[in-house]
Amino acid sequence: MLELDGLGFAHEAHEAHGAHEAHGAHGAPEAGRWLFRGVSHRLAPGEVLTVLGPNGRGKTTLLRCLVGLAEPTEGRVRAREAIGFVPQSHRTTFAYTALDMVLMGRVRRLRPLATPGRRDYELALAALERVGLAPLADREYPTLSGGERQLVLIARAIAAEAPVLVLDEPASALDLRNQGRVLHLLRGLADEGRAIVLTTHHPDHALEIADTALLMYGGADVRTGPADALLTDTAVSALYGVRAHTLSLDAAQGGPPRRTIVTRYDQEPFP
Numbered sequence: 001m002l003e004l005d006g007l008g009f010a011h012e013a014h015e016a017h018g019a020h021e022a023h024g025a026h027g028a029p030e031a032g033r034w035l036f037r038g039v040s041h042r043l044a045p046g047e048v049l050t051v052l053g054p055n056g057r058g059k060t061t062l063l064r065c066l067v068g069l070a071e072p073t074e075g076r077v078r079a080r081e082a083i084g085f086v087p088q089s090h091r092t093t094f095a096y097t098a099l100d101m102v103l104m105g106r107v108r109r110l111r112p113l114a115t116p117g118r119r120d121y122e123l124a125l126a127a128l129e130r131v132g133l134a135p136l137a138d139r140e141y142p143t144l145s146g147g148e149r150q151l152v153l154i155a156r157a158i159a160a161e162a163p164v165l166v167l168d169e170p171a172s173a174l175d176l177r178n179q180g181r182v183l184h185l186l187r188g189l190a191d192e193g194r195a196i197v198l199t200t201h202h203p204d205h206a207l208e209i210a211d212t213a214l215l216m217y218g219g220a221d222v223r224t225g226p227a228d229a230l231l232t233d234t235a236v237s238a239l240y241g242v243r244a245h246t247l248s249l250d251a252a253q254g255g256p257p258r259r260t261i262v263t264r265y266d267q268e269p270f271p
C-alpha cells in the first residue's frame with residue numbers, strides 16, 4: 001500500500017548551521033547531518049506501524065515525507081492508494097463547525113463543484129460518533145478543546161475513507177480514556193483492512209496496537225521489526241536514555257497475558 005525505499009532526510013545546510021560547512025566535497029550532506037537514513041518498509045493492508053524516537057529525532061519529518069509534504073533527501077516513497085493525514089496540531093480561526101471540518105474529509109470524493117450529499121453527511125456524522133464527539137457536531141471548531149480538536153481531525157480522516165492513514169501523535173492531547181478509545185479505533189480500522197502509520201511517545205501504546213515498530217535511534221540507526229520483539233525495556237531505555245521496565249499484566253477479557261513498559265522517574269537516567 002505504501003512503500004518506503006531507502007528514505008533519508010537531511011535539512012538544508014543554511015537552515016541548520018550555515019551553508020559553508022554542511023555539505024561534503026561531493027555535495028552530499030555530511031554523515032552527522034542526517035535526521036534519518038535508510039528507512040525502508042513495505043506497509044501492508046491491516047498493518048499498524050508505530051514510529052518512536054526522542055523529541056526532534058525526525059518522526060514528523062518522516063511522516064511528512066510519507067504523505068508528500070516534504071521531499072526526502074534520498075530514497076523514495078511509492079503510494080498506490082490515497083493517504084489520509086492527521087497532523088499533530090491544527091488551529092484555525094475560521095468558524096467551521098466540527099461537522100463541517102469532518103465533511104472536508106469528503107472533498108476528494110466529490111465531483112468538481114459538487115456539494116456534499118446525504119451519504120457524505122451520514123459518513124461524517126458516523127465518523128464523529130466513532131470518536132465520541134457526535135454531541136459536539138454543531139460546535140464551532142475553534143471553541144473545542146485541544147483533545148476535542150484532535151478527535152475531530154481523526155474523524156475527518158476516517159470520513160475520507162483513505163486506505164492508508166498517517167497520524168502524528170494522535171493521542172498526545174487526549175485523556176486516558178480517550179487515548180484508549182483512539183488506540184482501539186485505530187486498531188479496528190486496521191482490522192477492517194486499512195494501513196495505519198502513527199507516531200507516539202508511548203511504548204505502551206505501540207505494544208497495545210502495533211504490528212510493526214520503527215525506532216529512530218538517530219541518523220542511519222533506524223530499526224524496524226515486529227513491535228513485540230523490538231520493544232524491549234533495554235531497547236526503550238537506550239532509545240530515550242531512561243530506565244524503562246517491563247511489567248506483566250494479567251490477561252483481560254479472555255485475551256492473552258500482556259506486557260507493558262513503564263519508566264522509573266526516581267532513578268538516574270540511563271547512562
Ligand SMILES: Nc1ncnc2c1ncn2[C@@H]1O[C@H](COP(=O)(O)OP(=O)(O)OP(=O)(O)O)[C@@H](O)[C@H]1O
Binds near residue numbers: 015016057
Ligand atoms: N527548517 C529546518 N531547518 C533545520 N532544522 C529543522 C528545520 N525544521 C525542523 N528542523 C529540526 O528537525 C528536527 C526534526 O524535527 P521533527 O519535527 O521531525 O521531530 P520529531 O521527532 O517529530 O519531534 P517531536 O517528538 O518533538 O515532535 C528537529 O530537531 C527540528 O528542530
